[in-house]
Amino acid sequence: MNRRRTTFRGGSPLVYAVAVLVLAVTVGPVLYAVMGGFRSNEQLASDPVGLPDPWVLSNYADVLASAAFWNYTFNSVMVAVITTAVVVVFGVMAAYPLARYRFRGREQLYLVFVLGLLFPLTVAIIPLFLMVRDLGLTNTWWGVALPQAAFALPMTIVILRPFLQALPVELEEAAQLDGASRIGFFWRVLIPLSGPGMVTVGVLAFVTSWNAYLLPLLMLQGGMRTLPLGVADFSTQYSADTAGVLAFTSLAMIPALVFFLAMEKRIVSGLQGAVKG
Template sequence: MTATTLAPAKSRAPFSAMTPVRYLFALLIVGVTVAPLLFVILGGFRTNAQINTDPAGLPSPWVFSNYANILASESFWRFLGNSALISISSTAIAVGLGSMAAFALSRYRFKGREALYSMFTIGLLFPLGVAILPVYLLLRQLHLLESWVGVALPQAAFALPVTIIILRPFMAAIPTEIEDAAVVDGATRLGFFWRILLPLSRPALVTVSVLAFITSWNGYLLPLLVFNDPANFTLPLGVATFQSQYAQDTASILAFTALSIVPALVFFIFAERHIVGGLTGSVKG
């Protein structure tokens, strides 16, 4: 007689009276977040007459000329290129300097280390809007107005605090035994940083890169003060300019706005998995 073993039943999360409330709250958040985005995207496929007749309706028929006209516009691609140049440069500077600073603050012990780290923490309390006037005066003295560098550098500087705060605990959580083994194998401190620590910190690096990129991409106030020439405008400024020029063409404005959202949205969707891992690792560290 052979004995049969029963597979243990899978444990299920207990159902409580608050479960429907949680699901309802989650659906409410999703609706509030997604509904405006869908309105903008679908509005670009409608005519102005359709929007005036039924603002919340679906396209009937679907109109593709609004998106086609904007994609064929030279100004849209110029705005897109300016935003990409500034955002990529700002992100590279913030992540590059932030990772090196986080490495020193997490792996080295020196006098004033915690005070220096606290200074970066306090930097979170000062958004760019608070210091916009001193930043503008400094950029004017450095002759960086009407230059993409005058936007990328301040945005990178204000992205450093959150970059260091996320990276430092993540790097500190990496066992010292790995570093000792690398030193025994002949690796220098800099070699350990480039070849071992940075690859192991990839989730956190992706997290801070996405945060810095999206913050720079959506920046409006600093480019507004730095740029006066429309040829240098970024996409947020381009959207505002397009709205003022075509104030009566609501459908085209919605199409232009939707296309300006797409790059940052796609970038965020592909990196979302790494964002969760990076934030989880930084909290555990």
């Protein structure tokens, strides 16, 4: 009796070496900031890359006890939630006719959104600031969330359109036979089925908004500032307290990092649906 031998053929050593290098470059600074927050300034000065000995918890405790930190966090959450809601709602509403309707100029209109991927926020930052100022939205959550959502819409539509196109036409025909209108099909059938794609664009919009720096820097002042601006302010005010700065930075990036990792599988499934479409 012949036994079949199952052999596992992994990648080449070069592939693993590159993967380890990328992992080290990506995760290394995060681990250094987190572990540095558990050290004292004396430990960082004597051994910059060593482990905490002893572990210092006061750095994180001081940051968590700071009212400014929680104010920055609240502003970041509100801006990110508003941005995400606007991106998901208006993104799926814009992608729906581009995916399911047939009309003259549809592909040209879709091309306009695709071209929007080529223009970063920094290109239009000055006209955008003047427009927001004229609308009286400076130093408000909406003054930051709406422009962020506008620049996130091209990517949202590019992801959602093929996802919506992949849904069977028979579902829409069956809904119409049951008396459902196009709007009824959109709310009752299409929205529930497009959940993975909406989660994907929502997570991307949330994380991008959480990490935004330039637009909040121009639009927000004083108590309306977000966490990235709070990190810069804290670093400037406590420049001598390196361990405290590392603790503040670690706490500022943990929410977005945890949220992204928790939704990783949904993001992958949503992107796979978009590619298959």
